[in-house]
Amino acid sequence: MTKHLHLHKNTKFLSLFHTNKSAIFTKASSFTTSTATPWNTHLRNLSKHGQYNEALILYRQMLQSGATPNAFTFPFVLKSSASLSLPITGKQLHCHVIKLGCESEPFVQTALISMYCRCKLTEFAQKVFDEMPQRNLTVCYNALISGYVQNGNFLNGFLLFSEMRLRGVLFNAVTVLGLVPGCTASRYLWLGMSLHCLNVKCGLVNDLAIANCLLTMYVRCASMELARKLFDHIPEKGLITWNAMISGYAQNGLAGEVLELYHEMELLQVNPDAVTFVGVLSACANLGAQKIGFEVEEKIRSSCMRWNVFLKNALINMYARCGNLAKARIIFDEMPEKSLVSWTAIIGGYGIHGLGNIAVELFDKMIETGIQPDGTVFVSVLNACSHAGLTERGLNYLDLMKREYGLKPCSEHYSCVVDLLGRAGRLEEARKLIELMEDEPDGAVWGALLGACKIHKNVELAELAFNKVVELEPTNVGYYVLLSNIYTEANSSEGILRVRLMMRERKLKKDPGYSYFECKGKTYLFVAGDRSHPQTKEIYKLLNRLEDTESEYGGANRNGQEVINHEPPNIIGVHSERLAIAFALLNTEIGADILVIKNLRICNECHSFVKRISKIVDRLFVVRDATRFHHFRNGTCSCNDYW
DNA sequence: CTAGGGTTAG
Incomplete structure (x- = not known):
């Protein structure tokens, strides 16, 4: 519908004002006035209620009717094109802004920056920002900082933040909320911590949104101790606080902590929502705690979350990983619209329980349904093949993945295929496959080869795989034990001794199973x-x-x-x-x-x-x-x- | 009358 706004660069803007009203939009005639104010009121209402498409249509009608947009008009329409991510419309609107001489209005400038950022055109946003006579407005910095961060350029965001502080421009909660979420990797943890300190100093941590944001930052940096410390210091936690902590534990594999926290939540009578349950179900899947998972399902069933697709997927995953494939399948079959995640969960479930034939059948069915596979679903199906000994099938999938779907296999895929070949006794092929990998193989890949060497009693190749794997994961005791067992079977007491010595030198101890x-x-x-x-x-x-x-x-x-x-x-x-x-x-x-x-x-x-x-x-x-x-x-x- | 923000599945 907004197609008509995609004007060519050279279109004479003013001509739009004077096109004849009756031509296309007869409905616009119900609303004829040449002053912008009533249109603006209308636009504000539409934008406030998220009716962005309608807002853009109304804007077009406004032009048709001969009204002249003013500085109050543009923020609404710019926000609309930003929300719909329409860069061409956005640029067109920018032209309108210039033609009408609104480009020096701070409100409009900020809206333009935000629009360009949300259309992934940060260089245009930067240009608008640079052309501002005085860059002393907090909101403009906020818009550009969050724009950089959301486009994956945390460092540029951080640089702007520093510039802002050097120039004495005040920052506020919104600045922090835009910047902190960019701190997503442990290599930025120290930046995140310094932001945390800064927020403590100026009292912003008392803002619950800021605290939640910092909490999530720690979670994403996989620093769960710091996350928990912050969590414990938040006096009045909101549901989001609980959810951030719970899903953080779940994502970092601390399933026991998830259930503990969930229990605490129940005791304090905090009402969980769908996000909470997704985290709890994922923990149940990891622990095999089907009973708790079932209780969660009962709660979901009696609530308005019944139809939530995220929850359905989480339930399928939970039942499948707990071994209750029948139940997982019922939920899967009952889903009217299965997403890629639903398929991945059910295929993975059959795979880890050795029902590889059903898994590959489902995978083929998924492809027939026209769903585009991604790397993760290929991990599931390759894993299923290796568990079920479907060697050729698995190799075909690896090929399909590369050739048909242009997906680049990563270490996880290779470790499946190495396992697949290894179990079939094709150790030499497995080794060659590793050599042909584009990226450096990780420990799991060499570990799979080492595991295969154990099955097929190949000491020589085991030593090669072991040397590689301990280089990558020197503290993973499992591999030492594996090699030692290989030596045991080969009656090599000299080998066993060597491994034990190595473990002693490195102060490694095997945790009890x-x-x-x-x-x-x-x-x-x-x-x-x-x-x-x-x-x-x-x-x-x-x-x-x-x-x-x-x-x-x-x-x-x-x-x-x-x-x-x-x-x-x-x-x-x-x-x-x-x-x-x-x-x-x-x-x-x-x-x-x-x-x-x-x-x-x-x-x-x-x-x-x-x-x-x-x-x-x-x-x-x-x-x-x-x-x-x-x-x-x-x-x-x-x-x-x-x- | 107008601009900037946080938590969710494999």
Whole structure:
């Protein structure tokens, strides 16, 4: 509709005033006056209510009717073209401003700067700013600073802020709110902290919006301790404060803290909203806390948030990651409009639970539906392929990603494909693929190769992968343990010694592996060899009985080979998932879901143990293996719980 | 009569 405003540069503006009224816009005749004031009032109302398109149409009608816009007119229409991100209309309006001699009005100048920034034309905004006779207006600085920041140029914003202070122009809350959100990476943390100090000094932190903004800044710099410190110092927290903290914890993987804070919120009777629930559900997904997730779903269902797409996606993700694929699928199928995120969540869910065939089927269906895939959904589908051993399929997807969609695979994709090739025993191809990577491979990529070397007992390549990986992640204990296990299998005591020495030199210690069992909303945690639980005696007794029963049942693994008990004689070596299972069997009624969650890669022996036990006792176990890819970075390998 | 701002999913 605003097409008519896209005038060519050379269009004679004044001619617009005198075109004949009756031509196109007969409706405009209902409103004929040559003074701008009534039009301005009307424009203000439209702009105030977000009816920007209508405002631009009205402006056109204003010109048609022969009224002359004035300095009061332009801020409204400039804001409209800014909000709709219409750079051509914006430039056209700038021409109008000049023709009507309004270019020296501060209100108009600020609106122009803001308009150019929101149309991503910061160089034009800067030009308007530079041409101002005296640049002493806080609002102009504010507009340009937030413009630079929102276009990803935090440093320019910061430079302007410094200039402003040098010149003695006062800054205010809006300046800070425009600048601080640009501080998004830990390399800018010190700038963010100095801004924080400055705000404390001038008392601006007492403004809740500023405090929220600084809090978010710390979250984005991944500095959760500082975020929490600030949070605790805010006397009257708003819902946004709570949400910022909760989603901050969720994004930084501190799921336990999310649930803690959510609980605190409930105690203080702060009413959560959709944003809160998205964070809480993401934490539930990470912890496998399906029960709490279910309670959240009940709350959502009985509220007006029922149709919120963000929440639907979060629910799909939560159920899928907790292993309740049936429930995730129902929610997914019921969604009238599935977004890329919905597809990613359900595909990823099937993928991590080994149902790769369903995952790839869904992916192909998504493509048929005409949804444009992005890098993340390719991570999901490649991951699904590697879990399900769909080697060729996975390689095809990598190719499709590059060729058909022009997406550049990143480390995460390569670590999936290296894993895929590695599991299939194609170690040499995996190594070559890493060499061909455009970007430097990260630890996860070499780690995937190292993992593959363990499966296929390739000591030589394992050493190469290990050397690369410890260079990138020298403190990740998991890789040392992995290499040590490779040496163990190869009977290389010299190798084992070397790794242990290295770990001692670097003062690295393996954290004990742990598992949780969730029951009636409570989580029970077990570390390897745990004897601290009051039911320890019963647990170990049951465990012994189970392992006896197991041998009665033949004790054969998937390949039909006899299972050798790898447990060391020391009781400390009892892996945590076994303890969690025994505890679960002691404390739940038949029929209840049993959930065991590992923080790390479950070892093959435990994996087959869980499978066999679940058949013997006819109960459902869901084991989550959280080590793959990006999770591996902070995780450790549990294959050697008795270390 | 007029300009500048904060929290959300994989």
